[in-house]
Structure formats: C-alpha cells, structure tokens
Amino acid sequence: EAARELSFFFPKEQTLAVIKPDALNEHKDEILGKIQEECFTISQMKETMLSKEMAEEFYKEHRGKPFFEQLVDFMCRGPCLVMILSKENAVEEWRAMMGPTDPREAQQTAPNSLRARFAKDILQNSVHGSSNQKHANEKINFFFGDITEELDRPLQGKEPELER
Numbered sequence: 001e002a003a004r005e006l007s008f009f010f011p012k013e014q015t016l017a018v019i020k021p022d023a024l025n026e027h028k029d030e031i032l033g034k035i036q037e038e039c040f041t042i043s044q045m046k047e048t049m050l051s052k053e054m055a056e057e058f059y060k061e062h063r064g065k066p067f068f069e070q071l072v073d074f075m076c077r078g079p080c081l082v083m084i085l086s087k088e089n090a091v092e093e094w095r096a097m098m099g100p101t102d103p104r105e106a107q108q109t110a111p112n113s114l115r116a117r118f119a120k121d122i123l124q125n126s127v128h129g130s131s132n133q134k135h136a137n138e139k140i141n142f143f144f145g146d147i148t149e150e151l152d153r154p155l156q157g158k159e160p161e162l163e164r
C-alpha cells in the first residue's frame with residue numbers, strides 16, 4: 001500500500017536488462033548483487049537460450065553492420081539472463097551502471113561500471129540495457145509478452161526458469 005502511494009509521486013520506469021552469455025557464468029551473483037544495491041526492483045527475470053532468429057530480431061537495429069554476425073553468434077553461445085528492472089529513471093540509471101560499450105573506454109571514464117569490471121572486449125561486454133523507453137517497451141514485449149498489467153507485482157527472489 002505504502003509503495004503504491006509513493007509510486008504516485010515517484011512513478012517507476014521499466015527497462016530491459018540482459019546479462020550476456022560471457023558474464024552469466026562467471027559474474028551473475030556480483031551483477032545481481034549490484035542491481036539490488038542500486039535499489040532496482042527485478043520485476044521479471046528468466047534465463048533463456050536465444051535462438052539465432054531471436055538474437056537477430058533482438059539486435060535488428062544493427063543488421064548490416066560489420067559486427068552483426070559475430071554479435072548474433074555470441075548472444076547464442078550460452079544462456080542469457082533477461083530481466084525487467086523497475087526504478088525511477090530505470091533506463092538511464094541502468095545504462096549508467098553498465099558504462100560505455102567498449103570496456104577500454106569504460107575503464108577510463110566509468111571505472112566502477114559493470115563493463116569496466118566484467119566486459120572482456122567490445123563484443124563480449126557482459127550486459128545489455130535499452131537505450132530509451134521505446135526500445136525498453138519493445139524488448140520487454142519481445143521477451144515477456146504484453147505483461148504491462150503485471151509489472152506492479154515484484155517477483156524478486158524468484159528462481160529464474162531455464163527455457164530452452
């Protein structure tokens with residue numbers, strides 16, 4: 001109840017976050033810990049193995065770029081952890097936590113960011129986050145279907161389901 005009243009004054013925003021295959025093995029707990037520390041609510045979470053078709057659709061904005069094929073292969077290399085994160089200014093705050101795309105830049109300009117700490121290189125850069133609200137809604141829909149009605153109910157602590 002209290003949370004509902006507060007959310008009237010501080011409306012929450014949702015973003016789509018992904019722990020990519022390179023980081024899920026080695027850094028899952030640290031990344032989830034950091035998300036909790038920064039007071040995001042994990043509204044939905046699932047571990048999922050992307051098919052080639054799903055990865056191509058997910059990154060369709062980059063179709064035709066020189067790194068597109070590698071990117072699709074990389075995203076299918078192992079399971080991803082896909083999450084809906086809720087917080088005031090969630091889109092911007094999650095992007096700030098991630099840091100710049102290239103970890104070499106991240107280490108210079110945002111040494112505490114997830115990519116500075118966990119990314120291997122510009123391709124295998126540990127996490128994804130939507131860059132604006134439109135993309136966030138589109139990708140939330142892509143992974144979780146139209147569940148906007150359910151987003152008020154936090155599911156924190158729920159074990160991710162492995163979908164294959």
Ligand code: UDP
Binds near residue numbers: 071100123127
């Ligand atoms: N990427 C890459 N080489 C590049 C740029 C991007 O391999 O030169 C990959 C990287 O994994 C990145 C993803 O493609 O996270 C999407 O690129 P975008 O420019 O959207 O970066 P992001 O929004 O993830 O920071």
